Amino acid sequence: MARKVAVVGGGLFRPDIWHGENAEEGVAIAYKDLLKSVPNLTPDDIDALMMSYFSDHLNGQLCMGWIIQDYLGLHGKPGYRIESGGSTPIDALVNAFYLIKSGYYDVILIPGWEWMCEVDVATTNEMIASASDTDWDFPVGGYYNAYYAALEVRHMQLYGETCEDLGRIAVKNHNNATHNPYSQWVSLHGTGKITMDDYWKSRMVCWPYRVLNNAVMSEGAACLLMASEKAAHKFTDTPMWITGVGLGTDSMRPGDRTADFVYENFKEEAKIYPDFVEPIKTPYPDMANFASLNIAAKRAYKQAGITNPVKELDVAEIFAPYDGVELVLYEDLGFCSRGEGKTLIREGVVEFDGELPVMLSGGLTSQGHPVGATSLYQILFLYYELAGKMKEKYGPDALQVPDARKALITGHGGTGCQGAVMIFEAE
Amino acid sequence: MVIKREKTEKKYMHYPTVEDKSTEAHKEWEPWVHKGLWAIKGYQVVRGPSGGGTVEEALKRKPKDFMVIDRASAALYSHSYGLVSPFFRGLLDGKLKGTKCPKCGTVYCPPRAHCWNPKCAVAETEWLDLPLKGVIHTFTIQCLAASPFANMLPFSMGYVKVEGADTTLPMFLHIDPKEIFIGQKVEIKFAPKEKRKGELMDLYAVAVPSQKVPEWSCLHKNPRDMEMLQESMKKTLEWVKKRYGIDNSPEVRGW
Numbered sequence: 067m068a069r070k071v072a073v074v075g076g077g078l079f080r081p082d083i084w085h086g087e088n089a090e091e092g093v094a095i096a097y098k099d100l101l102k103s104v105p106n107l108t109p110d111d112i113d114a115l116m117m118s119y120f121s122d123h124l125n126g127q128l129c130m131g132w133i134i135q136d137y138l139g140l141h142g143k144p145g146y147r148i149e150s151g152g153s154t155p156i157d158a159l160v161n162a163f164y165l166i167k168s169g170y171y172d173v174i175l176i177p178g179w180e181w182m183c184e185v186d187v188a189t190t191n192e193m194i195a196s197a198s199d200t201d202w203d204f205p206v207g208g209y210y211n212a213y214y215a216a217l218e219v220r221h222m223q224l225y226g227e228t229c230e231d232l233g234r235i236a237v238k239n240h241n242n243a244t245h246n247p248y249s250q251w252v253s254l255h256g257t258g259k260i261t262m263d264d265y266w267k268s269r270m271v272c273w274p275y276r277v278l279n280n281a282v283m284s285e286g287a288a289c290l291l292m293a294s295e296k297a298a299h300k301f302t303d304t305p306m307w308i309t310g311v312g313l314g315t316d317s318m319r320p321g322d323r324t325a326d327f328v329y330e331n332f333k334e335e336a337k338i339y340p341d342f343v344e345p346i347k348t349p350y351p352d353m354a355n356f357a358s359l360n361i362a363a364k365r366a367y368k369q370a371g372i373t374n375p376v377k378e379l380d381v382a383e384i385f386a387p388y389d390g391v392e393l394v395l396y397e398d399l400g401f402c403s404r405g406e407g408k409t410l411i412r413e414g415v416v417e418f419d420g421e422l423p424v425m426l427s428g429g430l431t432s433q434g435h436p437v438g439a440t441s442l443y444q445i446l447f448l449y450y451e452l453a454g455k456m457k458e459k460y461g462p463d464a465l466q467v468p469d470a471r472k473a474l475i476t477g478h479g480g481t482g483c484q485g486a487v488m489i490f491e492a493e
Numbered sequence: 494m495v496i497k498r499e500k501t502e503k504k505y506m507h508y509p510t511v512e513d514k515s516t517e518a519h520k521e522w523e524p525w526v527h528k529g530l531w532a533i534k535g536y537q538v539v540r541g542p543s544g545g546g547t548v549e550e551a552l553k554r555k556p557k558d559f560m561v562i563d564r565a566s567a568a569l570y571s572h573s574y575g576l577v578s579p580f581f582r583g584l585l586d587g588k589l590k591g592t593k594c595p596k597c598g599t600v601y602c603p604p605r606a607h608c609w610n611p612k613c614a615v616a617e618t619e620w621l622d623l624p625l626k627g628v629i630h631t632f633t634i635q636c637l638a639a640s641p642f643a644n645m646l647p648f649s650m651g652y653v654k655v656e657g658a659d660t661t662l663p664m665f666l667h668i669d670p671k672e673i674f675i676g677q678k679v680e681i682k683f684a685p686k687e688k689r690k691g692e693l694m695d696l697y698a699v700a701v702p703s704q705k706v707p708e709w710s711c712l713h714k715n716p717r718d719m720e721m722l723q724e725s726m727k728k729t730l731e732w733v734k735k736r737y738g739i740d741n742s743p744e745v746r747g748w
Contacts, residue, residue: 079545086541086559095545126530126566188640195639201574202603205693206663207650208639215633216652223631223675223711229718247547270725273634273670274718317609321652324630325599325659327610342709343676344628347599347659353631353652461547 070295071166072305073159073490075104076446080248081286081434089119089130089181090137092287096439097138097177100289103459104301107291111300113171114144118158118178119438120151123193125181134177144171151197151479152385154178155441156486162292163308163488172297179287180436190283197480199319210387211280213481215272217320218390221354222274224340227393227408229274233265234411235389236278236431242418243428245465246447250282250434257463274390281387281430288442303493304453306473310372310489312365314358320481321353329357338404350404356391356482360398363476363487367400370489372472375422376401376415380470381451382424383444385477385485387435392425399476399487418465426451426465441477445490448473452492504571514690515571522569534563576606579620581691587683589625589696591658592618602658625681627655627662627698634670634722636729644737647729649673653698655681665697667748670726671719672700674710699748 077099079085079092087095101107117131127133131147148158155178162174182190195208203213221227241259243251260278268278291301298305317323325347329335335350351357363375372378384399386392393407401422402410410416416424427433427447430440450459452473456466471492478485539559542551574581580603583590591602596613602623607615632651635642642648649670652661664681666673679698689695706713713719733741740746 080548080551082548084541086539086543086557099545123566126564188643192639201572202693203663206665207635207642207648209635209637211637212633212635212650215635216631216650219633219711220631220675223709226711228711228715229721230715247549249548253548266721270636270722270729272637273712273722273725319603319660321603321630321661321663322609324654324661325601327612342707346630346654353661 069167069169070307071163072293072295072298072307073445073449074291074293074298074301074305075107076100076288076290076442076449077103078248078289078439078443078446079287080253081250081284081436081439081443082253083250083283083285084183085181085285089125089179089287090133092181092285093134093177093179093289094137096287096289100291104291106300109140111173111297112140112143112175113173114146114165114175115140116158116162116165116174116176117145117147118155118176118442119147120149120154120180121193121437123196124190125184134179138177140175150484152387152437152440153477153479153484153486154438156385156475156477156488157484159290159292159441159445159488160311160313160486163311166292166294172294174292176290176292176442177287178289178439178442180438181285182283182436183285187283202319203321209272210481211272211275213320214388214391215275217353217481218274218388218394220352221390221394224343224352224354225405225408227390230262231393231408231411232274232279232389233262235392236265236276237262238411238417239389239425239429240278240432242426242465243432245426245460245463246428246433247461248443249428249432250284251428251432275388279389279431281435282432284434284436286434286436286439286443288439288446290442290445302453304455305493306449306452306490307493308488309491310366310368310370310487312362312367312369312487313485314360314362314365315484316351316356316358316482318480318483323351323353323357324348326351326357332357332360335360335404355394355404356398356478356485358482359395359476359478359485359487362485363399366487366489370491372489375399375474377421379422379472379474381426381448381467382422382474383427383429383448383476384424385430385441385444386425387430389431392429395476396424399474418467423465423467426467441475445475448475448490452490518569525567526569528565528567530566531564534565536560536562577604580604584683584695585689585691587686589623589655589681590620591623591655593621594618600658601660602655602662603660623658624656627653627658627679627681629666629673629675629677629679629698630654630661631675632666632673634673634726636725644733644739645741646733647726647741651698653679653681662693664693667697668700669743669748670712670722672706674706674712676707677704
């Protein structure tokens with residue numbers, strides 16, 4: 067019989083623009099938070115560590131994972147480092163899932179962190195952009211803001227969303243974050259709500275993206291605990307079962323996706339293509355959609371037996387370093403057909419009181435984005451949603467979806483070069 | 494202190510260097526090599542919040558003093574462009590090259606030395622010269638850019654589908670953002686010969702004259718979006734003027 071795998075708890079050290087504590091101390095604080103919320107956990111229970119961190123450049127430290135495992139007193143156990151850009155934390159979870167499912171381990175701890183503010187913002191941006199093709203993309207103005215903006219402009223042209231739609235997403239996510247007392251937005255701004263006016267006033271970065279559309283730079287850490295069916299109930303009465311896992315990849319350079327033969331047979335998506343632009347070799351994904359996550363979602367839904375995600379899922383967290391990505395992913399995750407992403411935000415489907423609330427944590431633009439910890443924060447958020455314990459962890463003002471049973475998380479790196487989709491279910 | 498340069502490291506000693514435009518760069522970099530990666534340059538003490546929990550909980554605690562040190566990390570990489578080196582050498586001569594798969598016929602620009610169509614089993618491609626013409630596939634207008642480009646702000650970066658190619662090449666668009674649209678026909682130009690470095694910044698695109706902005710252009714169909722963009726560009730121009738003393742307004746630089 068196939069073994070079931072669950073997320074059984076977690077702890078966090080909130081993301082912020084700067085912390086006096088360094089990475090190992092931050093991870094220790096997150097680990098302590100985990101130990102507090104899972105009183106039955108002892109170090110002896112942990113079979114292995116899966117360490118999630120993106121950059122060696124940002125702190126000038128190679129093999130930081132070794133510092134972390136001994137700082138927690140967990141050296142001696144098998145330890146693995148996962149690195150795949152923005153995909154790093156969800157990839158760590160996927161890999162831990164495979165190892166537990168295979169029967170090799172029963173309990174894996176995933177510490178994730180990133181300390182992004184040791185170098186100035188311009189240099190951080192450059193170091194991150196060195197995850198793009200440094201021969202072909204980086205030398206031309208080279209920032210992820212620009213690549214993602216160019217992708218959004220293409221999608222906007224093909225399918226008609228407007229700057230206002232991108233503003234609606236920014237307002238939704240920032241206001242969601244005001245209910246999350248661990249969010250960077252609360253630290254930077256407080257709990258006051260913002261409006262479309264604030265959005266229009268925020269500084270332009272790369273048209274059509276303004277500051278409020280962009281992920282923040284963060285320092286922060288989180289620890290997740292994963293366990294097999296055999297071990298799960300020792301730690302919690304509310305395990306969050308992983309019922310679907312899908313991975314996908316796409317070209318390194320977004321500019322190559324006009325002749326993306328790997329996705330040639332995506333006929334349904336290819337059909338939905340306006341006639342006022344010149345035809346290209348492969349109309350899907352073009353420089354508009356994210357095929358890696360489309361294929362990942364199809365794989366995950368098949369395993370989890372999901373046929374109508376909007377109806378069957380109760381809550382979703384998306385990896386959107388720029389708000390257009392959220393809109394485009396509504397399409398690639400099958401929440402709607404290609405080109406209809408704008409309708410979901412306009413009709414409020416993805417708001418807290420909508421049919422499928424998306425990004426209640428605030429996401430990358432407002433909860434925070436210390437890369438190696440980002441998806442772990444989002445998964446921990448979903449854990450408490452499905453456990454029905456949001457108010458216990460995030461306070462009386464937290465956004466608890468009533469009777470949430472099924473959740474989706476997606477993460478990706480680069481410009482959708484690699485990504486994963488996971489489906490979680492409450493017990 | 495002036496450090497005298499030692500004899501050049503002979504990394505390629507078994508192979509002839511047929512052209513050398515590297516010595517200057519190494520000279521410029523030499524002092525940075527001597528600064529090293531590990532020596533501590535300075536420190537400051539910052540009094541800040543500490544500990545876990547929520548923002549509110551952290552701010553309630555007595556602040557702690559954190560010692561923050563400065564250390565440098567920098568390196569000059571000597572990186573090979575590999576089998577697509579002819580593309581970059583072509584730029585020096587004002588030529589735009591692509592590659593073509595002999596099996597499926599796909600034309601690559603950026604070039605690939607091997608075809609990526611799974612049906613072609615990484616077939617070796619063949620070089621061809623491409624016309625200096627293309628179409629804007631997509632673009633952005635940047636009011637923020639990496640430090641080496643910041644003094645050129647605001648500018649537009651676009652992915653251009655070169656005529657005859659199936660993939661798209663990023664380049665600067667020397668076009669007034671008021672007139673840029675997806676599908677716009679462009680001419681590809683080269684920087685003056687003496688300024689070329691054999692890199693993508695040697696290239697830029699200008700609009701083929703007298704094209705009408707189509708009604709469906711996403712930048713133009715909502716007048717408010719254009720108005721807000723103009724306002725942001727004005728602010729960016731002021732910032733560049735203040736910071737670099739450069740006037741990048743279209744009247745002055747011509748695009």
